[in-house]
Amino acid sequence: MDSNLLSDLSRITIQIPTECIEQIAREVYERMRDQLPLRVDQDEKYGQTIARAMAKKFITINEVRLLFDCSRGYIDKLIEEAHAGETEHPIPYCDLNGLIVFEPEAVLVWARTPKQLKKKQKRQGPKKAPSRNIT
Numbered sequence: 001m002d003s004n005l006l007s008d009l010s011r012i013t014i015q016i017p018t019e020c021i022e023q024i025a026r027e028v029y030e031r032m033r034d035q036l037p038l039r040v041d042q043d044e045k046y047g048q049t050i051a052r053a054m055a056k057k058f059i060t061i062n063e064v065r066l067l068f069d070c071s072r073g074y075i076d077k078l079i080e081e082a083h084a085g086e087t088e089h090p091i092p093y094c095d096l097n098g099l100i101v102f103e104p105e106a107v108l109v110w111a112r113t114p115k116q117l118k119k120k121q122k123r124q125g126p127k128k129a130p131s132r133n134i135t
Helices: 003-010 018-033 036-055 061-068 072-084 104-112
Strands: 094-096 099-101
Touching: 036 061, 061 072, 061 104
Parallel strands: none
Antiparallel strands: 094 099
16 A cells, blocks of 8 residues: 555544444443353352362362362372472371361461472462462
């Protein structure tokens, strides 16, 4: 395209009636509204799950995973390191004849305890602010 034509086009002003903008906004809202309650429901369900877990004497591996918003594999790794004595700060767990459970408060205290990184280990975590804060 000719640069003069582009310059001319950039000076054009188009008047869009308010009714048209409102109609577009309504249509977008209608489409998004159907998706929004899913997120609210998910957050509400998550909150209820964590509240139920924290009310129990012992919680499961899956509940710890949800509490810390991490993978099952990571929790398994923490348990293996604790079992093998490979860490200065082992995750506190109970082995009930093969059933691994955790005391919620003990796990939270452990999580809040500062830990030294191993050689060549990098801190991992979200690049942005955490999606869920649990206190």
